[in-house]
Amino acid sequence: xxxxxxxxxxxxxxxxxxxxxxxxxxxxxxxxxxxxxxxxxxxxxxxxxxxxxxxxxxxxxxxxxxxxxxxxxxxxxxxxxxxxxxxxxxxxxxxxxxxxxxxxxxxxxxxxxxxxxxxxxxxxxxxxxxxxxxxxxxxxxxxxxxxxxxxxxxxxxxxxxxxxxxxxxxxxxxxxxxxxxxxxxxxxxxxxxxxxxxxxxxxxxxxxxxxxxxxxxxxxxxxxxxxxxxxxxxxxxxxxxxxxxxxxxxxxxxxxxxxxxxxxxxxxxxxxxxxxxxxx
Amino acid sequence: xxxxxxxxxxxxxxxxxxxxxxxxxxxxxxxxxxxxxxxxxxxxxxxxxxxxxxxxxxxxxxxxxxxxxxxxxxxxxxxxxxxxxxxxxxxxxxxxxxxxxxxxxxxxxxxxxxxxxxxxxxxxxxxxxxxxxxxxxxxxxxxxxxxxxxxxxxxxxxxxxxxxxxxxxxxxxxxxxxxxxxxxxxxxxxxxxxxxxxxxxxxxxxxxxxxxxxxxxxxxxxxxxxxxxxxxxxxxxxxxxxxxxxxxxxxxxxxxxxxxxxxxxxxxxxxxxxxxxxxxxxxxxxxxxxx
Numbered sequence: 138x139x140x141x142x143x144x145x146x147x148x149x150x151x152x153x154x155x156x157x158x159x160x161x162x163x164x165x166x167x168x169x170x171x172x173x174x175x176x177x178x179x180x181x182x183x184x185x186x187x188x189x190x191x192x193x194x195x196x197x198x199x200x201x202x203x204x205x206x207x208x209x210x211x212x213x214x215x216x217x218x219x220x221x222x223x224x225x226x227x228x229x230x231x232x233x234x235x236x237x238x239x240x241x242x243x244x245x246x247x248x249x250x251x252x253x254x255x256x257x258x259x260x261x262x263x264x265x266x267x268x269x270x271x272x273x274x275x276x277x278x279x280x281x282x283x284x285x286x287x288x289x290x291x292x293x294x295x296x297x298x299x300x301x302x303x304x305x306x307x308x309x310x311x312x313x314x315x316x317x318x319x320x321x322x323x324x325x326x327x328x329x330x331x332x333x334x335x336x337x338x339x340x341x342x343x344x345x346x347x348x349x350x351x352x353x354x355x356x357x358x359x360x361x362x363x364x365x366x367x368x369x370x371x372x373x374x375x376x377x378x379x380x381x382x383x384x385x386x387x388x389x390x391x392x393x394x395x396x397x398x399x400x401x402x403x404x405x406x407x408x409x410x411x412x413x414x415x416x417x
Numbered sequence: 418x419x420x421x422x423x424x425x426x427x428x429x430x431x432x433x434x435x436x437x438x439x440x441x442x443x444x445x446x447x448x449x450x451x452x453x454x455x456x457x458x459x460x461x462x463x464x465x466x467x468x469x470x471x472x473x474x475x476x477x478x479x480x481x482x483x484x485x486x487x488x489x490x491x492x493x494x495x496x497x498x499x500x501x502x503x504x505x506x507x508x509x510x511x512x513x514x515x516x517x518x519x520x521x522x523x524x525x526x527x528x529x530x531x532x533x534x535x536x537x538x539x540x541x542x543x544x545x546x547x548x549x550x551x552x553x554x555x556x557x558x559x560x561x562x563x564x565x566x567x568x569x570x571x572x573x574x575x576x577x578x579x580x581x582x583x584x585x586x587x588x589x590x591x592x593x594x595x596x597x598x599x600x601x602x603x604x605x606x607x608x609x610x611x612x613x614x615x616x617x618x619x620x621x622x623x624x625x626x627x628x629x630x631x632x633x634x635x636x637x638x639x640x641x642x643x644x645x646x647x648x649x650x651x652x653x654x655x656x657x658x659x660x661x662x663x664x665x666x667x668x669x670x671x672x673x674x675x676x677x678x679x680x681x682x683x684x685x686x687x688x689x690x691x692x693x694x695x696x697x698x699x700x701x702x703x704x705x706x707x708x
Contacts, residue, residue: 256441
C-alpha cells in the first residue's frame with residue numbers, strides 16, 4: 138500500500154485524478170446555481186408585484202402592470218410612519234448597543250482578566266435562545282415591573298439582542314491586529330487617550346462600521362421580539378404583519394424593493410471605495 | 418520594552434472590568450432577569466376578574482402538566498418541522514457553499530454578496546412572497562400538477578410542506594455562511610493528497626471534506642434549528658390550523674388570550690427542550706468551538 142502510494146505520488150499525473158470528476162463537477166455547479174435561484178425566487182416576486190395592479194385588498198395574484206404604486210410610494214401614511222419609527226428605533230438602539238458592545242469586545246480581545254471565558258460563553262446565549270422566548274421573558278419582566286409597552290420597551294429589547302451581535306462582530310474583526318502599535322505610540326510619548334483616538338480607534342473602525350450595519354439591519358427586520366414588547370406601537374414589520382390580516386397594499390413591495398436597491402447601491406459604493414483606497 | 422508592557426498591564430488591572438461592566442449589567446437586567454420573571458410567571462396562578470387579572474406566585478406546577486397535555490401535538494410538530502427544515506438547509510446549502518469555497522475563483526465575493534442580498538428584504542415580506550408562489554392558482558402548483566407530482570385539487574399552501582419550506586428558506590443563510598467559512602479553511606492540498614492516495618471522490622468527501630467541515634455543519638444546524646423551532650410566522654402565513662407550532666401557541670396565549678402562566682410554562686418547555694437538544698448534539702459531534 139505504502140509503495141503503491143509512493144509510486145503514485147512520484148509518477149502518476151495528478152491531473153488525471155483531478156480530471157475524472159467532470160460530470161460530478163458539472164452537477165455540483167448546476168445544483169449550486171439552482172440553490173442561488175431559489176434564494177432569489179421570492180425577491181423576483183416582490184419586485185414584480187410592486188408593479189402589480191391588484192383588484193382586491195391583497196396583492197397576492199397578478200392582475201396587470203402599472204407604475205401607479207411607484208408614483209405614489211408614500212400613499213399610506215401609516216406605512217410610512219411605521220418605517221420612520223423603525224429607522225428611528227434601529228438608529229437609537231444601535232447607538233447604545235454600539236458603545237456597550239464595542240467596549241466589551243475591546244476588553245475581550247485586548248485584556249486578560251479572570252472570567253473572560255465565562256463572558257465569552259455568556260455572550261453566545263442571546264444568539265442561541267429562540268426569539269419567541271426572549272420576547273416572552275421580556276414581556277413578563279415588563280409586566281412584573283408594571284412598565285407600559287411602547288417605544289422605550291422596544292428600544293430596550295433591541296439593545297439587549299444587538300449587544301451580542303456587535304461584540305462578536307467587532308471581536309472577530311479585531312483578531313490578528315498588530316497591537317504593538319499601541320505600545321509604539323505610547324513609547325513615542327502619546328497619552329493613553331491620544332493613543333486610543335489616533336491608533337486604536339482607526340484600527341477597529343472597519344469592525345465597528347460592519348457591526349453597526351448588522352445591528353441596524355437586525356433591528357429594522359425584527360418582528361418576533363418586538364411583537365411581544367410593542368404594546369400599541371407599530372413598527373415597519375408590525376405594520377406588514379397587520380397588513381397580512383387586513384389588506385396588503387402594493388406599496389409594501391415598492392418600499393421593500395427600494396430598500397433592497399438602496400442597500401445594493403450602498404454595498405457597491407462601499408466596495409468600490411475600499412478598492413480605491415487599497416489602490417491609492 | 419518588557420518594562421513598558423508590564424507597567425501597562427498593571428495600570429489596566431481594573432480597566433477590563435470597567436469596560437465589560439456596562440454591557441454585562443445591561444444584559445443582566447434585560448436578558449437574565451427576564452428569564453427569572455418568566456420562570457416565576459410559569460409557576461403562578463391567574464386570579465382576579467377577566468378585566469383585572471392578577472398573578473399569584475405559588476409554585477403552581479400544574480401549568481407545566483397542562484402545557485404537556487394540551488399542546489403535545491404542537492410540541493412534537495414543532496421539533497419535527499425544525500429538524501426537517503435543518504436537514505433541508507444542510508442539503509441545499511452544502512453544494513452552494515462548496516462551489517463558493519472551491520470553484521468560484523474570482524467570482525467568490527460576488528456570489529457571497531448575491532447570497533446575502535435577498536436577506537435585505539424584511540423576513541415577513543419574503544414569507545408573503547412565498548404565499549404568492551405557493552398559491553393554489555400559482556404556476557408552481559399548476560406545473561407540479563401537470564407533471565403529476567401533485568394530485569388535481571392538491572395544494573401546497575396551508576400544508577406542512579409549505580411551513581417547512583418557509584422555515585428552510587428563512588434561515589438557510591445561517592447554514593450557508595458557517596459552512597462556507599469552514600470549507601474555505603480547508604487546505605485544498607489535503608483533498609488532492611487524498612486523491613493522490615487513490616481515494617475515490619466519495620471517499621475524499623466522507624473522509625476529508627465532511628469531517629473538516631463539521632464545525633460549520635454544527636454551527637449552521639444550531640443557527641437554523643433554534644430560530645426555526647421558535648418561529649410562528651411561517652406556520653401563520655403559510656400553514657393552517659393543522660400546522661400550528663409552539664411559537665403560535667405562546668404568542669396567542671401571551672398576547673391574545675393573556676393566560677400568562679400557561680404561555681410562560683410553554684416558553685420554558687420550549688427553551689428546555691432546545692437546551693437539551695443543543696447539549697446532546699454538541700456532544701455527539703464532539704466539537705466545542707461554536708463561534
